[in-house]
Amino acid sequence: AQKVTQAQTEISVVEKEDVTLDCVYETRDTTYYLFWYKQPPSGELVFLIRRNSFDEQNEISGRYSWNFQKSTSSFNFTITASQVVDSAVYFCALSEAPNAGKSTFGDGTTLTVKP
């Protein structure tokens, strides 16, 4: 059974600090997909990144970076030089092939960036 754990319920940082959001997953499949979504106070979930299980390359997109490590079943998300607009709830999610339509989400990490 697939499971996603986001152990950090809430994180508070001051603007310009770097912050890492942890995501640990459980799966028995060798083919799976990992995602991060952002849910700002307005409520609508926004897609950030998708990774498949065969691609362990880390990715950087502006101030965002992701570290995927199959050895520790982790897919962590780092925001560099955080900004107030980064304040939101961040969700990590997992889909297993072949039933990749069924996604399991973690409970989310609420990030507050203070000015």
Add this chain to the structure above:
Amino acid sequence: GAGVSQSPRYKVAKRGQDVALRCDPISGHVSLFWYQQALGQGPEFLTYFQNEAQLDKSGLPSDRFFAERPEGSVSTLKIQRTQQEDSAVYLCASSVKDGYEQYFGPGTRLTVT
């Protein structure tokens, strides 16, 4: 282009009433998903469609919940004889295919009194 839309945005129902929640996915998206999100929690999978075929409904909490997507586009989630525990935000999402990123609608907040 237009994103995923849901209607109504808010719904108040008396216990025992039936409700119907509508989702308009992004045009051309094959896969459509329904989730239930309780306050302070992540979205919980309910069901998903590939075109008009409902491929997985394992997350539907009871036989009072029913979803359809008859023409492979618009979908409706119906809840019969609503109960207080059905109060939640119901999210719809669509994607180009399974395993790809999902685009979410704003949700329908259902309150059962």
